[in-house]
Amino acid sequence: MFEFSINSPIIFAMVAMVLGVVVAQSIFFLVKAYKRGVELGIEKSVLNDTIKRSAIFTIAPAVAIFMGVVSLVDMLGVALPWLRLSIIGAVTYELPAAEQALAALGVDRVSNATQYVTIAFVMTFGIAASLIAAPITCKKITSGMMKIKDKDKKWMDLLMTSMFVGMLSTFLGYIVCDLGLVFETLEDGTKSLAFHYQLEHWIPVFILIISAALMGICGILLKKFKWKWLNDYALPISMIGSMALAIPISILIKG
Amino acid sequence: MSYINKMHRWGRIWAVVTCTMIFAFPFALAIMFGAWPNLGVFLKGLFGVAVTFWPVGIIEVITYTPMLGVGGTYLSFVTGNLTSLKVPCALDAMEKAEVKADSDEGEVISTIAIATSSIMTIIIILIGVILIIPLLSLMEQFPQITYAFDNVLPALFGGLGVVYLSRYFKIAILPMTLMLLLFVFVPYLNAGMVGIMIPVSMIITIIYSRVLYNKERKANGEE
Structure with a gap:
């Protein structure tokens, strides 16, 4: 038995072991x-360009993941997050999984082994569905897609494009959702629809634009200039450039 | 045995190994620290999470599997961060390599992109964890740096959105406009509804594309 901290x-050694297997x-x-x-x-x-491009593409989102x-460090330490x-x-x-577990425990940060283990259980089993469903359904779904492809290849291409476009459209909507209508509680206690009007809700929209x-x-x-190299870097440039500009824009708006 | 069938076999073997390790992790913690959760507290916490994330997880598997391909699916549901990283990364890699997602080449490029991205994510977070103390004090000195990382999604989807809108304008204009309007004007649609709205938006786009496709076939006398 180990003393808890x-x-x-x-815990770090165990995490390293799991991550090692995933890297393998x-x-x-x-x-x-x-x-x-x-x-x-x-x-x-x-193939090599795909590796290089994917590695570059990953940098900014991975730093955001970090x-x-x-x-989560304040609530759970470093190893579990x-x-x-x-x-x-x-x-x-x-974050919501950790918060739910902490709420069930009636605390706002971990102070003993039982709380820590409970949170680890909730976070692990709370997302079990996709981990288990993916290997079970993958063959069935991909075989179904192959059947559509065999029947009508042109439609299959269009179907895939439509799925991508559908996903992108949702995210565009999500990014502007902060501007949206909200239920505001009026003085008499009734609820009324109102728009968010504060400029800070516009920040993600500005970054998107x-x-x-x-x-x-x-x-x-x-x-215009036939700079083919730019094709490889266009997305990282637009992403990192707009993220960098998010700093002065947010400072300007939020103060 | 075909490449795809081999990938299914390997994918399932790896899924068993990784799922076992992931699910064993909290049990190992409990054994090592001699501390087990109270069942009632665990179930209360789990219910609060599972009621949202189990259905969303299953919807994600159904919606993302066709886009990610076989190798990509087995990998990305273990390595996580699908919407903010793995799916756009695979999408960008296939666009740049000029391959279709439903082709053999698309399967290869998508798997390479997701595998590379997974390794890279683990490395970057590892570096962050090793340097966490100086990084935390740096962030205390310059807290404004977090503004950049609060905006990863708009930064990512702004660029990708332009690529798709310019390339597939006829298909994209309707769902993009519709989703923008829905998320602004329907109060119930917020960040928590994204997982549910992705398949809704996909179905709308597929139906619209099918109408356009049938019209085009009719005009070409293929029907």
Whole structure:
């Protein structure tokens, strides 16, 4: 039996072990896919560029995920958020899961082993559905998609594009949802519909527009000056550029 | 055995290994610290989370599997952060490699992108964890730095949105406009509803695309 501490070395060792296995799985799939790509006649430069591009693409979102770790450190220490956010869940799940568990315990931060273990159980089993459903349903879903493809390839291409567009559309809506109508409680206790009008709710919209504009500028430069290299970096440029501009814009609005 | 069937077999084997480790983690903690959760408290906490995240998790599996491909699906549901990272990363990689998601090449590119992204995420967070003390004091000195990371999603989807809107304007204009209006004018639609709204938006887009597709076929005399 070990003495409990939220930053006990034994928890770090266990987390490292789990992450090591997930890295091994990722490397295994990467090697298999790379070899298959070569078999299919995809040029090695295309495969290598995909690796390079995906690595660059990941930097900014991964740093944002690390910020999620930071937001949980106060409640849970470093080790558990490190595991939960390196793999499995996003901060949009892990934070409410931790808060639900803390609320069930009636505390606002962990102070003993029982509380810590309870939170670990809730966070692990609270997201069990997708972990279990994915390997069970994957073959059925992908086989179904293959059948549609065999029947009508052109429609299948369109179907996939529609799914991507549908997902993107939802996220565009989500980004502007802070501007939306809310139920406001009036003085007499009744509820009324009102718009959010504070400028700070517009920050994500401004960043969305800046990112879109930067991508548009990259597209124009690519077309006009035939800078093919820009094609690889257009998304990281629009993403990191707009994130950097979020700092002065937020300071200006929030003070 | 075909590549896809081999990937299914390997995917399931890895799923058993990783799921076992992930689910064993809290049990191992309990054994090591000699502390077990009170069942009532655990179930109360679990219910508060599962009531939302189990249905959303299952909807995510159904909606993302066709986009991620076989290898991508087995990997990304273990490695997590699908919407803010893995799906857009795979999408961008396939766009740049000029391959379709439903092709053999798309399967390969998507898997490579998601595997690379998963490894990279683990490395970056590891660096962050190692440097957490100096990073925390840096963030205390310059708290404004968090503004940049509060805005990852608009920064990501602004750029991606332009690419898709310019490339597939006819298909994209209706669902994008509709979702923007719905999220602004329907008070119940907020951040917590994204998981539910993704399949709704997908179905609307698919129906609209099918109408356009049938019209085009009719015009070309294919029907």
